[in-house]
Amino acid sequence: MTALYQYLINGRNEASISPLDRGLAYGDGVFRTLAVRYGQVDHWDRHYHKLEEDCNALGIVCPVAELLLADISRLFTRDEQAVAKIMITRGESARGYALPVLAQPMRVVVKTALPEYPAENFSKGVNLHLCRLRLAHQPSLAGIKHLNRLENVLARMEWTDATIADGLLLDQSGNVIECTMSNLFARYDRTLLTPDLSMCGVAGITRQHILELAPALGYHARIAHLSLSKLMQADEIVICNSLYGAWQVRELNNQRCAAGDLAERLRQKIQG
Numbered sequence: 184m185t186a187l188y189q190y191l192i193n194g195r196n197e198a199s200i201s202p203l204d205r206g207l208a209y210g211d212g213v214f215r216t217l218a219v220r221y222g223q224v225d226h227w228d229r230h231y232h233k234l235e236e237d238c239n240a241l242g243i244v245c246p247v248a249e250l251l252l253a254d255i256s257r258l259f260t261r262d263e264q265a266v267a268k269i270m271i272t273r274g275e276s277a278r279g280y281a282l283p284v285l286a287q288p289m290r291v292v293v294k295t296a297l298p299e300y301p302a303e304n305f306s307k308g309v310n311l312h313l314c315r316l317r318l319a320h321q322p323s324l325a326g327i328k329h330l331n332r333l334e335n336v337l338a339r340m341e342w343t344d345a346t347i348a349d350g351l352l353l354d355q356s357g358n359v360i361e362c363t364m365s366n367l368f369a370r371y372d373r374t375l376l377t378p379d380l381s382m383c384g385v386a387g388i389t390r391q392h393i394l395e396l397a398p399a400l401g402y403h404a405r406i407a408h409l410s411l412s413k414l415m416q417a418d419e420i421v422i423c424n425s426l427y428g429a430w431q432v433r434e435l436n437n438q439r440c441a442a443g444d445l446a447e448r449l450r451q452k453i454q455g
Contacts, residue, residue: 187295189258189293190292190293191254191257192289193289194250194290203278204274204289206272206289209280210330211330212243212271212272212329213234213237214330215233215234215268215269216266216268216425216426217230217267219265222256224255231248233386233391234271237329238271241273241327243271243286244286246288254290255292258292265296266426270290272291273289274286274287297426298426300427304430305427307431308431308440308442309348309349310348311362311422311434311435312349313351314341315341316338316341316352318334318355319355325382325383327385328385328387334352338352349362349422350362358378358379359409360378360383361380361384362422365424365430366390366423367420368420368421368445369421370445371417375393375405376405376417377405379406379407379408387424388425389424393423393453399452415435415438418441419431419440419445421449428449428450429445429450431447
């Protein structure tokens with residue numbers, strides 16, 4: 184049984200986060216959430232590549248992979264399965280938005296227990312809430328998993344029903360973008376569509392993985408603008424993230440969705 188949580192800050196478990204840290208003050212940083220199983224990080228190369236890419240987009244120096252893996256090795260034993268959350272901030276600065284001349288990035292690695300998802304999420308599919316909140320357009324941040332997630336927090340406040348697995352988010356133009364903790368695919372015959380994230384949203388590593396492996400399953404996958412009405416016409420809808428893999432959507436905003444086995448096939452391929 185994994186403890187409630189354990190963490191390292193810059194490689195030390197007795198350290199604390201400064202009130203001057205820009206990640207705390209402004210959300211000036213990025214993060215990744217990944218599964219660690221028996222000492223091995225799921226899809227580490229993909230996660231680190233995206234972490235490095237997101238750091239570069241914000242002009243933050245990304246710690247080398249070996250340093251982060253050493254932190255994970257210290258926190259995780261080889262007989263457990265748990266979740267690692269890696270956060271990289273720009274570090275401390277004086278008050279104000281101007282960047283420090285010599286920024287010293289801070290890294291945090293947190294270990295928490297794997298979520299205990301209901302078995303029927305995998306066997307029968309999940310229900311989605313249609314969020315009232317609309318995502319704002321900001322192409323400079325689009326695709327980046329940055330630390331300012333207030334839109335997601337506000338969206339997640341919209342429901343308390345435990346039978347709802349996630350909430351579907353549209354942008355200010357009414358385009359389908361993502362869910363609060365997941366990316367999305369819609370199947371139309373042999374074509375898989377995933378929403379365009381050039382204006383907002385997070386480009387997850389499982390989304391990219393599915394885009395790459397789709398041809399092996401006999402599908403043509405592409406990125407496209409997707410309206411809510413177009414989504415509801417799909418032969419299947421699937422949501423995905425790096426912890427659970429893929430789930431079939433059986434109901435969206437109290438409307439039944441077409442059933443299928445795409446999520447199961449994707450999970451098998453992702454895990455393989």
